[in-house]
Amino acid sequence: MSSTSSAPSPIELQWVLPSRGHVGMLALIAAELAIFTIFVVAYLFYIGKSVTGPMPRDVLEVPIFATICLLSSSLTIHAAVRALRNGRVRTFGMWWFVTMVLGLIFLGETAREWHHLIFEKSLTISTNLFGTTYYSLVGLHAFHVTVGLICIAIAMILALLGKVKQEHNERAEVFSLYWHFVDVVWIVVFTVVYIIGR
């Protein structure tokens, strides 16, 4: 233990531990990855095992445009965080807005695809194993995108109200970890559903 002197000792001065925001978010991402892994395993296991109903190659259209939008949003959110770190709040706001729009486009495309599958191809979650695994995996991912978009929207509002300052850049960076995770998961889901599974 230190003596009763009030000046910090050398140990205390150089004692730097990782930021709890980053560690906490990475821990959360680890848990979420485990959940997604289980859904991916179920998807892979059930490929080709549907007893009835439409097969993937009959009904699935590869969502290239949506994917490009979502993956680009990782780049834009990275630009936003970098801008905020350098104190350029307006630039941050602009890139943040673009990220939000790209995310919304992705969700919109997913909604369009689902509408098409349900009403024109008669594929629902209860149709067959393909329907079950498809909607649950893509849906779980879309849910995570939605949660992310809600957080982005809240931050957007705060930015528009002028409440976001340079000192918040670490929080923005922690959030961006979540957004990057969502994108990485999409790469895996895309590969499993539209490439391997078709």
Add this chain to the structure above:
Amino acid sequence: MKTGIGPGIVEGQTVVREIHHNSQRQVNKGRIRWTPILLSGYLLAARPVFGNPEDPLQMPNMFKPQSTPAHSIFDLSLFVLAICAVIFVIVFSLLAYSVIKFRRRADDDGREPPPVYGSNQIELAWTVIPALIVLVLFLATARVIHAIQQARKPPEAIDVIAIGHQFWWEFRYPAFGVVTANELHVPTSDPSHPTPTFITLLSADTDHSFWVPRLAGKTDLIPNRVNHMWIDPNETGIFVGQCAQYCGTQHAKMLLRVYVDSPDQFKQWVQQQAKPAQVSESAKEGRRIFETTACINCHSVSGTVADGRFGPDLTHLMSRDTIASGAATNNSENLRMWIHNPDAIKPGSLMPAMNLDRRDLDALTAYLETLR
């Protein structure tokens, strides 16, 4: 360890004193109960029992194997138990010694004992030795796993398909055209001319598990999955087991019997089972009731219009010692009770109460009792 000891046995509703199987191998400490008179009386009074009437019910006991898979497991278990016992004795002695020797005494001087932070050599020793023990154990185990799971099927093997239901066992012998329930008949297997029984395990609803400890380890019956097991009992007898995977309300009473017959008895049994149902004029009324109420939705009687598959095949119902998958002895009173109010015997079973009046119930029971 003591096995099979207790005051009389109650199997089903009837109190019967049955013989504890005290073979020449084991000395039972003075609690042998023999009631051959009662036993033969029971057998005479009851419907014909296929299988040697002198054979007592063999209670479950993994340490009394009577089939090769059970033997292999038993031998392995002795080896594993021995190693574990040695480990226990050593470690427990060290623990007990340290507690006794290094207790703080009443006259302690209050000084702290010398701190020892660790020792690499000791750590190495008690890492390497357990690792070697694990290796030995694993090799012994892997051998048994492969021997049992990859046993070759000889050409003379008997094929049985076992289908698990809530809460009864369906047994089909595809080669003989025999369908029965709850009591599996197999022949003994002579090592020089093996006739093991290979059982394919399926399920009609939820998970079940086939466990007769004296004959083999358990294997599950899982819907949408085909499992396999085999037994080659070397002695005749009636081996008792039960479902070992929770399958719903009456899992506890999904009992199981394996009747190991001599090859001749088995042939006789198969021939009898393969025949269609006996037609008896005396039971015409009962048969009429059976075939015009909901019975035939669930039950089959071969040679008649009844071909339901949900419940047990009743063609040779009276050839079985028990009903309700072992929950009750197969006699007139229980049969009647089962049809009238199944919940009195097996609450939660899927047999519905048939709500017949007394006359119909008597007639129906009489008909069923002709199905030998």
Add this chain to the structure above:
Amino acid sequence: MASESIALTTAHDVPQPIGTILHDWVVTVDHKKLGILYILYALVFLVIGGIEATIMRIQLIVPHNHFVSPQVFNRMFTMHGTTMIFFVAMPILFGFGNYLIPLMIGARDMAFPRLNAWSFWLTAFGGLLLYFSFIGGNGLYGAGNAPDVGWFAYAPLTATAFSPGHSTDFWTLGLLVSGFGSIGTAVNILATIVCLRCPGMTISKMPLLVWLNLVMAGMVLLAISPLTAAQMMLSLDRFLGAHFFDTLAGGSAVMWMHFFWIFGHPEVYVLVIPAFAFASEIIPVFSRKPIFGYPVMVAATVCIGFVGFSVWAHHMFTVGMSSYANSFFTITTMVIGVPTGIKIFNWIATMWGGKIILKTPMLFCIAFLFQFLIAGLTGIMLSAAPFDWQLGNSYFVVAHFHYVIVGGILFTLFGAFYYWFPKMSGRMYNETLGKWHFWLFFIGFHLTFDFMHVPGLLGMPRRIYTYEPGRGWDIWNLICTIGVFFQIAGTLGFIGNLLWSYFNGKAAGNDPWDAWTLEWSTSSPPLEYNFAKIPVVKSRRPLWDIKHPEDPDWNYE
């Protein structure tokens, strides 16, 4: 609030209106209060789970008993297992972790205090949701009520066809909700340990309790998630007609088993590792020696953490996997016995050459060593797949895992209660009553769980509401049930001791055990901010260094 004053205040000083006190507890984000809330919550459910077990054992005391119906019995074993794992063991271990970790690492609170509170209330709500099933579970077919599908809820028994009504949904949703709470706590524990250690406390100078909780938290993140995923899938099946486990549509019942046990096996390490942590703190102090082989203890635990994710299908040996799969899971399960055994040897080596003080916390830890040794050995037996083919799903397995959970985890938990009760309450417990508790419970535990192995060897499967007489099971079941009453007596003594001592115990002082970790440098109970000044440490036993400045630990580590 007491945070203004610098003078030492104890828990009994300033009387406040009861409303204020309750409000304070409900809105608190203080790790110590949340820790105690977790512990009290778990104790209530321990009693409830114990009642469920007692009901089962009374039903099984003689064959063909009619104490309860089969339907009630099936609900009892389902609720007993689910309650004990999710609403007793996990909360109580999270509670102790919450309380002790910040104190032991010289921090003022957990990394995310509000997340801490949210996680607790979520867990608590999950338990209440599950128990609501007793009164609220009536579905369309009148087959509602508490879940009766077993605590591992195998498919397809949980499908709507076989479990109509909502009882299974209460199981699924109650655990889903509390699962999110568990993940929240694990995130918190991990972030706290990684980010909030006081200056000088490097990773290799943390108390073993902290290290082991770090490994536990990591395992929770990766283990609870598969269960969450599987329960989402089951809910999709039951509510939206999905086919994950619908065998008629090609679904796989075995897949549920895989997902469940990928959670279920690491889960038992999640439970036992904090128990190891308690033993690792108590045994050195009561032997008056530092823990033998600290680096090896850490390495062994990390090893268990990793290997623990590779053994899950030893719960599925009877499912009909290939001989290669069965062999694989046999070897991994045997391998995990090695680091576990190493830990037992290290604890004994810690006692060796020491001056063992046989007070209540130590008695429980010595019994833990004895019982965990036996539990581990029966585990090795079961790891041999053919042996498991006979004894899996039998009372041998029930005896084995109760040996681990009661004989191992609950015993160290009792030890932990007695050890840290003075710190948490400021009072000493009654040592005589503590020893009565120990001996009564020890006798009861052994009566019940030693003899429970025998019916398993004689062919008695688990989860049966009654059994046939004459199979040789009768006498053993009778003895097992008798043991329960000794355990009840011991537990009553335990609760009585806690209550009586809280009000009447001697003042404990800061450091009644002459221990060495940072929590003993605070007042009993600690002030809300824990430390007036964040400590700086140089060794694994900072208080030893202060008490023995002529011979500090950092000369030797």
